Amino acid sequence: xxxxxxxxxxxxxxxxxxxxxxxxxxxxxxxxxxxxxxIVFDDMESDREHLCEHVQIxxxxxxxxxxxxxxxxxxxxELISPRDVSRCDIGQCMYAPLCDxxxxxxxxxxxxxxxxxxxxxxxxxxxxxxxxxxxxxxxGFDVDVFEPDVSPLGLQGPKADNLVADVxxxxxxxxxxxxxxxxxxxGTDVLLARSGWSGQGGFEVYLQDSNKGLDLWxxxxxxxxxxxxxxxxxxxxxxxxxxxxxxxxxxxxxxxxFEAGLEKFMNLDKPAEYMSRDALAKIAKTGPKKRLVxxxxxxxxxxxxxxxxxxxxxxxDEVGIVTTQVYSPKFAANIAFAIVDADYSSVGTTLTVDADxxxxxxxxxxxxxxxxx
Amino acid sequence: xxxxxxxxxxxxxxxxxxxxxxxxxxxxxxxxxxxxxxIVFDDMESDREHLCEHVQIxxxxxxxxxxxxxxxxxxxxELISPRDVSRCDIGQCMYAPLCDxxxxxxxxxxxxxxxxxxxxxxxxxxxxxxxxxxxxxxxGFDVDVFEPDVSPLGLQGPKADNLVADVxxxxxxxxxxxxxxxxxxxGTDVLLARSGWSGQGGFEVYLQDSNKGLDLWxxxxxxxxxxxxxxxxxxxxxxxxxxxxxxxxxxxxxxxxFEAGLEKFMNLDKPAEYMSRDALAKIAKTGPKKRLVxxxxxxxxxxxxxxxxxxxxxxxDEVGIVTTQVYSPKFAANIAFAIVDADYSSVGTTLTVDADxxxxxxxxxxxxxxxxx
Numbered sequence: 001x002x003x004x005x006x007x008x009x010x011x012x013x014x015x016x017x018x019x020x021x022x023x024x025x026x027x028x029x030x031x032x033x034x035x036x037x038x039i040v041f042d043d044m045e046s047d048r049e050h051l052c053e054h055v056q057i058x059x060x061x062x063x064x065x066x067x068x069x070x071x072x073x074x075x076x077x078e079l080i081s082p083r084d085v086s087r088c089d090i091g092q093c094m095y096a097p098l099c100d101x102x103x104x105x106x107x108x109x110x111x112x113x114x115x116x117x118x119x120x121x122x123x124x125x126x127x128x129x130x131x132x133x134x135x136x137x138x139x140g141f142d143v144d145v146f147e148p149d150v151s152p153l154g155l156q157g158p159k160a161d162n163l164v165a166d167v168x169x170x171x172x173x174x175x176x177x178x179x180x181x182x183x184x185x186x187g188t189d190v191l192l193a194r195s196g197w198s199g200q201g202g203f204e205v206y207l208q209d210s211n212k213g214l215d216l217w218x219x220x221x222x223x224x225x226x227x228x229x230x231x232x233x234x235x236x237x238x239x240x241x242x243x244x245x246x247x248x249x250x251x252x253x254x255x256x257x258f259e260a261g262l263e264k265f266m267n268l269d270k271p272a273e274y275m276s277r278d279a280l281a282k283i284a285k286t287g288p289k290k291r292l293v294x295x296x297x298x299x300x301x302x303x304x305x306x307x308x309x310x311x312x313x314x315x316x317d318e319v320g321i322v323t324t325q326v327y328s329p330k331f332a333a334n335i336a337f338a339i340v341d342a343d344y345s346s347v348g349t350t351l352t353v354d355a356d357x358x359x360x361x362x363x364x365x366x367x368x369x370x371x372x373x
Numbered sequence: 374x375x376x377x378x379x380x381x382x383x384x385x386x387x388x389x390x391x392x393x394x395x396x397x398x399x400x401x402x403x404x405x406x407x408x409x410x411x412i413v414f415d416d417m418e419s420d421r422e423h424l425c426e427h428v429q430i431x432x433x434x435x436x437x438x439x440x441x442x443x444x445x446x447x448x449x450x451e452l453i454s455p456r457d458v459s460r461c462d463i464g465q466c467m468y469a470p471l472c473d474x475x476x477x478x479x480x481x482x483x484x485x486x487x488x489x490x491x492x493x494x495x496x497x498x499x500x501x502x503x504x505x506x507x508x509x510x511x512x513g514f515d516v517d518v519f520e521p522d523v524s525p526l527g528l529q530g531p532k533a534d535n536l537v538a539d540v541x542x543x544x545x546x547x548x549x550x551x552x553x554x555x556x557x558x559x560g561t562d563v564l565l566a567r568s569g570w571s572g573q574g575g576f577e578v579y580l581q582d583s584n585k586g587l588d589l590w591x592x593x594x595x596x597x598x599x600x601x602x603x604x605x606x607x608x609x610x611x612x613x614x615x616x617x618x619x620x621x622x623x624x625x626x627x628x629x630x631f632e633a634g635l636e637k638f639m640n641l642d643k644p645a646e647y648m649s650r651d652a653l654a655k656i657a658k659t660g661p662k663k664r665l666v667x668x669x670x671x672x673x674x675x676x677x678x679x680x681x682x683x684x685x686x687x688x689x690d691e692v693g694i695v696t697t698q699v700y701s702p703k704f705a706a707n708i709a710f711a712i713v714d715a716d717y718s719s720v721g722t723t724l725t726v727d728a729d730x731x732x733x734x735x736x737x738x739x740x741x742x743x744x745x746x
Contacts, residue, residue, distance in 0.1 A: 005401045006379035007412060008679050009609075010696070011498060011621035012404065018679075028378045031385065031404040034498070034621070039380060101510050106503065125384060125407070127500030130479065131507040137474050137648060138511015236382075248384035248407070275510060306381050306391075323383070 001304045003028055012036060015061035016151050016213025020221070024231040032062035032125045039233040045329055047230075048237045051157050051200055056232030057220055058154030060197065060204070061213075065150040066109075066121040066129045068136075070143035073117040076136055078272035080106070082257065082280055083265050086272060088113045093178040093195055095265055097257045098128065103279035104253040105260060106131055108245075110195065112180060112206075120206075122152070124247035135275075153205040153216060159227040160202035167223045168192065172203075180206075186219040188212040197234045199242025236304070240326050240335050243294070243367055250292060250323045250337050256280070258288035259339065261367070290320070291345035294369065297334035297353060298361040301327040310354045311338050311362065319344050322353055331369055340364075374677045376401055385409060388434035389524050389586025393594070397604040405435035405498045412606040418702055420603075421610045424530050424573055429605030430593055431527030433570065433577070434586075438523040439482075439494040439502045441509075443516035446490040449509055451645035453479070455630065455653055456638050459645060461486045466551040466568055468638055470630045471501065476652030477626040478633055479504055481618075483568065485553060485579075493579075495525065497620035508648075526578040526589060532600040533575035540596045541565065545576075553579075559592040561585040570607045572615025609677070613699050613708050616667070616740055623665060623696045623710050629653070631661035632712065634740070663693070664718035667742065670707035670726060671734040674700040683727045684711050684735065692717050695726055704742055713737070 006029065008014075013035045015021070021038045028040035038059050041047055050056065068076055077085045083096040090113050098106040098121075107128045109121040121128055133145045155163060164172045168183060172192065175181060180193035191206035207216050221229060245251060251260040257280070268280055295311075304326050311320035320340030328335045344351060349364040379402065381387075386408045388394070394411045401413035411432050414420055423429065441449055450458045456469040463486050471479040471494075480501045482494040494501055506518045528536060537545045541556060545565065548554060553566035564579035580589050594602060618624060624633040630653070641653055668684075677699050684693035693713030701708045717724060722737040 002381045002395075003378045004381055004399070004409075005376045007401050007403050008375045008377055009403060009622065009677075010374075010679070010681065011619060014679060022375075026377070028380050030380050030382060031407075034404075036377075100506060127503050130500050131503035133473060134504040134507020134509075135511045136507075138508045138513075140511075246384060249382065304382075306383070306387060308383065 002306055006031070008036065015059050016207065016210040017059040017061060017153065017217050020214060020217045021059050021231060026231070033064045033123065033127070035062040035064070037062040037233060038231070039236070041231050041233070044235065044237055047232055048235045048329070050230055051198060051232055051235055051238055053158065054228045054230065055155060055157040055159035055163050055202070055224055056230050057217065057224065058156060058233050060154045060234070061151035063122050063152045065148055066123060066132055066145065067119070067148045068121070068132065068143055068145050069118040071117060072141040072143050073119055075272070076132070076141050076143055077111065077119050078270070079139075079274055080132065080135060082268060082270075082274055082276050084267035084270035084272070085111055086270070090115060091179055091181070093180060093193055097260070097262045097265055099257060099276035099280065100253070101275045101279060103256040103276045103283060105247070105251050105255045105257055106253060108247050108251070108262070112191070112193070120148070120150070126247060149208060149210050151207045151210055151213060153207060153220070154196050154202065155205065155220060156196045156198045156202035156232070157200045163220065163224050163227050163229065164192070164203050167219055186212060186215040188216060190216070197244060198238055199244065200238070237326050237328060240324055240337065241328050241330050241369065243369075245292065245337065246324065255292075255339070256283050256288055258283050259290045259292060261292050287342060289342055290339050291342050292323070292337060292339050293345050294365040294367050295322065295336040295338045295362045296365050297325060297336050297355070299334070299355070299358070302334045302355070305356055307356055309356070311340050312352045312354060313344065319351065335369060336362075374679055379404070381409065388432050389580065389583035390432040390434060390526065390590050393587060393590045394432050394604060399604070406437045406496065406500075408435040408437070410435040410606060411604070412609070414604050414606070417608065417610055420605055421608045421702070423603055424571060424605055424608055424611055426531065427601040427603065428528060428530040428532035428536050428575070428597055429603055430590065430597065431529060431606050433527045433607070434524035436495050436525045438521055439496060439505055439518065440492070440521045441494070441505065441516055441518050442491040444490060445514040445516050446492055448645070449505070449514050449516055450484065450492050451643070452512075452647055453505065453508065455641060455643075455647055455649050457640035457643035457645070458484055459643070463488060464552055464554070466553060466566055470633070470635045470638055472630060472649035472653065473626070474648045474652060476629045476649045476656055478620070478624050478628045478630055479626060481620050481624070481635070485564070485566070493521070493523070499620060522581060522583050524580045524583055524586060526580060526593070527569050527575065528578065528593060529569045529571045529575035529605070530573050536593065536597050536600050536602065537565070537576050540592055559585060559588040561589060563589070570617060571611055572617065573611070610699050610701060613697055613710065614701050614703050614742065616742075618665065618710065619697065628712070629656050629661055631656050632663045632665060634665050660715060662715055663712050664715050665696070665710060665712050666718050667738040667740050668695065668709040668711045668735045669738050670698060670709050670728070672707070672728070672731070675707045675728070678729055680729055682729070684713050685725045685727060686717065692724065708742060709735075
């Protein structure tokens with residue numbers, strides 16, 4: 001993919017950790033929710049290696065929060081998701097696709113339940129705040145919907161547990177996956193959740209005062225020296241290896257949640273009203289027309305392109321598009337996600353892709369990349 | 374402002390003109406509505422000089438369109454804006470702030486009326502699509518709301534009239550400011566509007582088929598050679614000189630339209646229902662607490678910073694923030710926009726700014742920079 005110079009005007013919001021990220025030698029940024037998100041420090045491959053062995057500190061302030069609080073908060077959160085959010089405990093994180101009245105995926109946030117009538121949606125890259133505000137206004141709900149001053153800091157990698165135990169206490173080892181506690185670190189109140197955008201384990205620390213960002217960073221940075229801590233960010237290679245989809249690439253408002261493989265995060269028969277019920281019931285009956293699948297792409301090690309590669313059948317007719325592709329050192333293969341016609345989505349199906357003019361053979365793989373190494 | 378490397382992943386959508394922009398030597402991009410927006414080709418100062426003398430071709434596909442069509446389209450557009458959009462003729466462009474139920478500015482698009490019940494909102498940098506979809510759903514309106522395949526191409530500068538007359542015909546000289554016609558250029562249907570994000574005059578061509586982007590570009594590029602055409606983009610210096618505010622910097626959802634100086638684009642007594650009526654009536658009575666003002670900043674030629682500079686009164690108490698600042702060659706001065714407490718907003722008020730630790734004298738100027746050269 002091309003890397004181009006980008007001007008950091010004030011419209012592209014700064015993270016409270018930005019100063020440290022620049023000092024620690026960020027090489028490449030992306031923009032996410034109109035905020036800078038550092039993604040490469042050394043290079044993608046060595047960042048990935050380090051992440052899988054040690055612990056990294058990630059500026060993921062760009063995971064913005066949408067707070068929904070008030071008498072109708074649960075009713076509103078239920079309305080916008082096909083998942084049964086009433087089952088979410090206080091202190092729990094729940095991955096919940098948001099779907100509009102056509103069944104289109106608006107975002108795939110993690111819902112954090114802070115109180116009976118208070119939620120945060122920890123969002124992917126689309127402006128959920130405005131959508132939820134519009135729905136709340138239109139329905140006349142008794143809620144406040146706003147973006148609070150919350151900036152997550154990621155601690156990812158196999159040594160994250162030791163680091164967090166050193167800094168916060170041994171009790172943090174007992175925090176279960178997708179659960180959070182309220183605590184104080186570096187003199188500032190945070191939520192500490194076992195979650196994060198990698199498959200390597202770790203925590204996300206929800207800073208609630210952007211003036212304390214550098215203090216929070218420094219506490220983990222200093223304590224992390226003995227664990228060979230480095231700055232990092234969501235890693236393009238590792239996330240595909242770990243099967244993590246990215247909203248905006250692998251699914252969009254044109255996707256339905258069946259196509260996107262989100263069946264297990266839906267409760268279509270849940271008692272509460274939700275706006276996508278009719279649309280999703282219809283798709284559930286027939287099955288989705290397309291499926292997001294894993295692909296192994298043959299040929300030489302690929303460079304991830306800017307262009308969208310078409311997936312072709314034996315007659316060279318287009319049957320899908322590649323949404324993400326990267327060379328995986330772990331599997332010594334070119335691995336990819338693609339949206340293809342459902343007829344071509346079975347594991348083992350062989351197809352080709354038009355790789356910027358060069359035909360490459362591809363095979364639909366299982367979602368865990370089993371047996372691909 | 375720092376310029377940093379950004380990875381062009383597919384999540385950051387490509388414009389249909391991107392290939393030409395890269396070929397023609399773009400130096401710096403920004404991100405706008407999750408799409409690349411090229412902003413510097415030579416350097417900001419010489420780009421500005423060229424723009425003010427010749428004609429430039431701009432990839433402004435990042436000005437996305439939100440289409441609202443159907444029986445309740447006008448009712449919906451009226452609901453989201455304090456401007457009387459019923460007065461917008463078919464073929465007219467109307468600058469119309471969008472305000473939520475608290476009076477907060479959601480965006481400041483140009484509304485294009487394509488038919489009695491069909492509008493495009495040509496938006497600044499916030500996800501109006503999702504907000505309008507939410508409102509339409511919540512109110513049960515009979516409308517379709519979606520992002521059409523539309524990518525504006527800008528032709529800006531004093532020679533734009535001649536260029537467009539050569540390519541499209543002499544009749545285009547009669548298109549009035551903020552009016553558009555439907556026509557065909559390079560074999561593809563477009564809207565041609567006299568508008569654009571500079572003070573130098575020109576047109577915006579609304580391409581409606583992204584497969585035809587390069588053809589459209591090439592027609593103007595070739596015909597423009599005799600006018601010394603160059604690639605360009607919204608110019609940071611020229612826009613401040615011309616008094617053009619930028620949503621996300623100079624106003625946000627925390628701004629009200631009085632603060633932002635948008636009084637003349639509101640019709641608070643319009644007959645139609647609009648959601649900000651009560652909130653804005655309240656502010657109209659007392660006046661806004663803050664005002665967006667023009668400032669001249671003393672001292673040496675400044676570099677526009679990443680940090681937000683505070684505006685201070687004589688006791689060094691904070692009375693506002695600088696939202697945009699740049700050195701203007703035209704006025705041989707540091708010119709800026711700032712949001713200050715209304716008590717300090719009169720032309721001629723003297724204050725100071727904390728310019729990354731250095732105190733600089735500032736004076737509140739009139740909005741036309743009259744007498745500043």
